[in-house]
Amino acid sequence: MHLLVIGGSDxxxxxxxxxxxxxxxxxxxxxxxxxxxxxxxxxxxxxxxxEVQPWQSLAHRTHADLEATGMRLRLDTLATGxxxxxxxxxxxxxxxxxxxxxxxxxxxxxxxSPSTAGIAGLDELGPADGxxxxxxxxxxxxxxxxxxxxxxxxxxxxxxxxxxxxxxxxLTVRGxxxxxxxxxxxxxxxxxxxxxxxxxxxxxxxxxxxxxxxxVESVGRVDGALTVSGSQNGEPFSRSAELVLVVVGVRxxxxxxxxxxxxxxxxxxxxxxxxxxxxxxxxxxxxxxxVTHHRLLGVTYLPLGTTSHxxxxxxxxxxxxxxxxxxGSLGTQVVKVFDVVAARTGLxxxxxxxxxxxxxxxxxxxxxxxxxxxxATPISIRITGDTGDGRLLGAQLVxxxxxxxxxxxxxxxxxxxxxxxVEAMSDLDLSYTPPLGSPWDAVQVxxxxxxxxxxxxxxxx
Amino acid sequence: MHLLVIGGSDxxxxxxxxxxxxxxxxxxxxxxxxxxxxxxxxxxxxxxxxEVQPWQSLAHRTHADLEATGMRLRLDTLATGxxxxxxxxxxxxxxxxxxxxxxxxxxxxxxxSPSTAGIAGLDELGPADGxxxxxxxxxxxxxxxxxxxxxxxxxxxxxxxxxxxxxxxxLTVRGxxxxxxxxxxxxxxxxxxxxxxxxxxxxxxxxxxxxxxxxVESVGRVDGALTVSGSQNGEPFSRSAELVLVVVGVRxxxxxxxxxxxxxxxxxxxxxxxxxxxxxxxxxxxxxxxVTHHRLLGVTYLPLGTTSHxxxxxxxxxxxxxxxxxxGSLGTQVVKVFDVVAARTGLxxxxxxxxxxxxxxxxxxxxxxxxxxxxATPISIRITGDTGDGRLLGAQLVxxxxxxxxxxxxxxxxxxxxxxxVEAMSDLDLSYTPPLGSPWDAVQVxxxxxxxxxxxxxxxx
Numbered sequence: 001m002h003l004l005v006i007g008g009s010d011x012x013x014x015x016x017x018x019x020x021x022x023x024x025x026x027x028x029x030x031x032x033x034x035x036x037x038x039x040x041x042x043x044x045x046x047x048x049x050x051e052v053q054p055w056q057s058l059a060h061r062t063h064a065d066l067e068a069t070g071m072r073l074r075l076d077t078l079a080t081g082x083x084x085x086x087x088x089x090x091x092x093x094x095x096x097x098x099x100x101x102x103x104x105x106x107x108x109x110x111x112x113s114p115s116t117a118g119i120a121g122l123d124e125l126g127p128a129d130g131x132x133x134x135x136x137x138x139x140x141x142x143x144x145x146x147x148x149x150x151x152x153x154x155x156x157x158x159x160x161x162x163x164x165x166x167x168x169x170x171l172t173v174r175g176x177x178x179x180x181x182x183x184x185x186x187x188x189x190x191x192x193x194x195x196x197x198x199x200x201x202x203x204x205x206x207x208x209x210x211x212x213x214x215x216v217e218s219v220g221r222v223d224g225a226l227t228v229s230g231s232q233n234g235e236p237f238s239r240s241a242e243l244v245l246v247v248v249g250v251r252x253x254x255x256x257x258x259x260x261x262x263x264x265x266x267x268x269x270x271x272x273x274x275x276x277x278x279x280x281x282x283x284x285x286x287x288x289x290x291v292t293h294h295r296l297l298g299v300t301y302l303p304l305g306t307t308s309h310x311x312x313x314x315x316x317x318x319x320x321x322x323x324x325x326x327x328g329s330l331g332t333q334v335v336k337v338f339d340v341v342a343a344r345t346g347l348x349x350x351x352x353x354x355x356x357x358x359x360x361x362x363x364x365x366x367x368x369x370x371x372x373x374x375x376a377t378p379i380s381i382r383i384t385g386d387t388g389d390g391r392l393l394g395a396q397l398v399x400x401x402x403x404x405x406x407x408x409x410x411x412x413x414x415x416x417x418x419x420x421x422v423e424a425m426s427d428l429d430l431s432y433t434p435p436l437g438s439p440w441d442a443v444q445v446x447x448x449x450x451x452x453x454x455x456x457x458x459x460x461x
Numbered sequence: 462m463h464l465l466v467i468g469g470s471d472x473x474x475x476x477x478x479x480x481x482x483x484x485x486x487x488x489x490x491x492x493x494x495x496x497x498x499x500x501x502x503x504x505x506x507x508x509x510x511x512e513v514q515p516w517q518s519l520a521h522r523t524h525a526d527l528e529a530t531g532m533r534l535r536l537d538t539l540a541t542g543x544x545x546x547x548x549x550x551x552x553x554x555x556x557x558x559x560x561x562x563x564x565x566x567x568x569x570x571x572x573x574s575p576s577t578a579g580i581a582g583l584d585e586l587g588p589a590d591g592x593x594x595x596x597x598x599x600x601x602x603x604x605x606x607x608x609x610x611x612x613x614x615x616x617x618x619x620x621x622x623x624x625x626x627x628x629x630x631x632l633t634v635r636g637x638x639x640x641x642x643x644x645x646x647x648x649x650x651x652x653x654x655x656x657x658x659x660x661x662x663x664x665x666x667x668x669x670x671x672x673x674x675x676x677v678e679s680v681g682r683v684d685g686a687l688t689v690s691g692s693q694n695g696e697p698f699s700r701s702a703e704l705v706l707v708v709v710g711v712r713x714x715x716x717x718x719x720x721x722x723x724x725x726x727x728x729x730x731x732x733x734x735x736x737x738x739x740x741x742x743x744x745x746x747x748x749x750x751x752v753t754h755h756r757l758l759g760v761t762y763l764p765l766g767t768t769s770h771x772x773x774x775x776x777x778x779x780x781x782x783x784x785x786x787x788x789g790s791l792g793t794q795v796v797k798v799f800d801v802v803a804a805r806t807g808l809x810x811x812x813x814x815x816x817x818x819x820x821x822x823x824x825x826x827x828x829x830x831x832x833x834x835x836x837a838t839p840i841s842i843r844i845t846g847d848t849g850d851g852r853l854l855g856a857q858l859v860x861x862x863x864x865x866x867x868x869x870x871x872x873x874x875x876x877x878x879x880x881x882x883v884e885a886m887s888d889l890d891l892s893y894t895p896p897l898g899s900p901w902d903a904v905q906v907x908x909x910x911x912x913x914x915x916x917x918x919x920x921x922x
Contacts, residue, residue: 010900021913040831040833040895042893042894042895042900043831043833043834043895046833046834046895046896051834051835052833052834057833058833060900162894295890304893305893305900306890306891306892306893306900307890309900309901310887310888310890313887327885327888328888328890329890330890331890332890332891332892333892334892334893334894334897334898335894336894336896336897341897343892345890345892370501370504372501372504372507372513372518372519373504373507373512373513374512401896402863404865404867404868405897406865406892406894406897406898407865407868407869407871407872407892407898408868408871409892410868410869410871410872410889410891410892410902410904411868411871411872411875413889413890413891413892414872414875414876414879414889414891415875417879417888417889417890418875418878418879424788426771426774427771427788427789427878428871428874428875428878429756429767429768429771429789429790429791429792429793429806429874429878430767430793430871430874430875431767431793431794431795431804431806431867431868431870431871431874432503432765432766432767432795433503433623433795433796433797433867434501434503434504434507435507435797435862436795436797436802436866436867437795437867437868439471439503439521439766439767439770440767440770441871443871452482
């Protein structure tokens with residue numbers, strides 16, 4: 001039994017590890033387009049901030065660790081075509097030579113590529129010019145080389161999502177003046193603006209020049225300087241810097257599978273079911289290239305590393321004859337920006353409305369631990385719940401680093417997983433000690449406030 | 462409608478707050494034996510460490526805050542007898558005068574008293590002699606007075622549970638040489654010894670002289686010094702110091718209710734059902750004086766502040782005509798000892814065995830966040846699961862402060878609340894960013910290790 005895996009990132013490696021874990025007799029080969037299997041792409045900003053050095057530390061596992069599990073790695077090898085009927089994968093090596101690899105089962109984890117959001121000029125200007133995307137170790141080396149060689153003093157970051165914010169921190173720490181351009185009215189558009197504003201404040205405090213409501217249309221070189229142009233609230237806008245980094249999301253890499261006959265669905269990603277079957281015989285897929293089964297939304301596209309790990313693990317189990325199912329995403333996410341941490345899980349008001357639910361959202365502020373004990377800080381927690389059945393639909397949290405935001409969102413994620421009502425959150429037996437919490441944890445203070453809030457809007461005065 | 466509440470601690474105040482929140486027309490009176498309603502007893506050690514000053518800060522709410530909710534407080538008033546048929550409570554005020562208070566519904570939250578574990582000499586020697594118990598604000602003032610007036614340089618703490626450990630830290634921080642005597646083989650006997658040992662190490666690092674396997678039989682004064690005597694591994698043992706603090710647990714205060722006809726059950730606590738009914742008409746009870754409904758063990762006695770809050774809230778809702786039920790405890794607990802945090806929820810192996818289950822327990826060590834990012838520390842996580850149906854039964858965690866132990870135990874507690882299997886924990890969509898977690902959070906690394914471990918013990922080599 002030969003399980004062939006395409007892709008050396010989260011989904012692919014998770015598939016390979018799971019198959020080898022469950023059945024060490026299975027032959028597993030992983031075809032990796034570059035020389036960097038199992039690297040932590042999420043860690044790249046910390047390489048630029050120099051908190052992580054050398055770059056090799058970013059590997060979740062070393063090449064040797066991976067081979068010790070019994071999987072075979074074929075690096076610098078590009079998958080070029082799938083012969084579904086013949087169960088053969090055509091690949092091209094670094095020298096340009098094509099060959100074919102026979103398989104019994106194939107798992108495709110080709111991931112996603114950075115989006116360019118239709119910005120003109122990104123075809124002409126590249127890393128050598130100081131215009132960068134950031135998604136792979138190759139991109140990482142190119143940006144680091146540019147920073148080393150040109151020592152730019154200013155940067156424009158287009159985008160204020162997770163990577164954009166982390167890179168704003170990293171480049172600021174590194175001494176650059178950073179302008180951060182965001183299309184919407186507030187940074188971190190995955191949170192409601194009132195919570196995103198707290199992250200914005202933190203960027204302000206650290207000197208990042210945040211420019212919102214700005215649509216970037218092109219990047220060019222004007223009088224030697226890199227210039228980003230577009231519009232801001234309908235007015236022309238332009239800004240120059242010595243470095244431009246465009247981080248505006250990703251689009252799924254699907255061509256290998258679609259050319260083999262797979263279908264695309266939500267977000268242009270390849271359709272799979274919860275078992276990670278593509279519908280093509282003996283072909284599985286997982287990761288940022290496939291649709292996401294969401295526990296509250298059904299099928300959507302929501303690429304996240306944690307999801308890729310889970311999907312890959314399911315694919316690995318099933319490809320060798322198992323019967324695992326991806327239980328579904330809740331879109332749980334967290335980001336640290338300087339000394340602030342922002343997290344979310346589940347749905348926000350408008351997402352719930354779009355899904356046909358009747359949500360109510362309310363924000364409470366609760367101390368991370370008893371206020372009398374030194375170092376207590378407020379956490380802003382926005383709860384979304386269903387006004388019909390009272391179900392918890394989502395939670396957003398922003399607070400200081402050290403306020404255990406990332407694990408508090410996990411309590412909400414676990415509650416969401418089980419379809420708890422907002423009110424029933426008070427039944428949870430959560431831990432308490434004054435330096436780390438309250439008898440009703442902040443998690444419960446917020447859900448109790450939501451319930452009171454809803455009651456107040458319903459009972460006539 | 463007059464709701465009368467006995468007890469100004471967690472259960473009593475929670476009852477009063479809940480009743481007033483749900484129906485502001487209800488008349489609520491709280492009879493408080495001392496002058497310190499709604500004080501955070503869990504915070505007392507931080508008063509001694511001087512992290513919390515002045516002592517008034519330990520109030521969850523001030524007297525004025527409480528009265529602003531519309532409840533009436535009768536301080537320094539001891540409840541002496543319940544006339545169940547006549548719905549009258551006899552009380553004695555500070556001047557010694559008796560009177561009666563009529564009620565429609567009565568909630569008794571008289572809590573617990575410190576145990577003396579049969580140690581001789583505690584009747585003769587008291588705070589003025591340097592021999593202290595620690596449970597109330599009165600005890601707190603007495604100990605503080607002794608420390609101020611006598612400036613002792615050495616202390617013996619009998620007991621190494623939560624309060625004992627926190628006081629070992631507090632007195633050490635305050636400059637005393639502390640010896641901590643523990644009856645069992647390891648400190649913090651609510652954790653398995655291999656995890657308790659990590660807390661022991663932390664005490665050692667900070668100069669606390671931990672003496673285990675020591676049964677204390679008496680406290681006396683020998684040649685002017687306070688001397689604790691007993692046996693250690695069957696040999697005679699004695700140790701002297703200038704201060705002795707006995708913190709060996711609590712026993713429920715039940716006389717008021719039993720004299721009125723209530724029954725006692727587990728741990729000698731008053732029997733209540735999940736609605737907090739005592740069985741006596743119009744008499745409710747909650748808190749450290751009543752039995753604890755446990756989600757895994759049924760009815761037991763497990764006094765915790767978080768539980769008192771929940772039970773009190775249920776009693777408050779039901780006493781005014783509601784239909785709430787206490788959903789049950791999981792015994793979730795956490796303690797900070799110097800720079801280490803230890804937590805648990807659910808059952809340990811021997812507790813599960815005693816409950817007729819077929820447990821397996823295994824310990825994994827997982828980093829709190831990606832190791833490549835600065836400051837990663839290992840968390841020891843011991844999972845207990847059922848070998849029959851695979852259900853999660855409990856988790857114990859020890860790690861450094863800052864490793865988000867207290868909220869990680871909450872994820873397990875939430876999973877336990879829903880009867881998840883250990884294996885299904887991998888389905889949880891937990892948050893991830895390299896500075897705060899891993900793609901599989903430590904919570905899941907431990908459950909996956911448990912599953913592997915169990916598989917390895919079952920599959921013949």
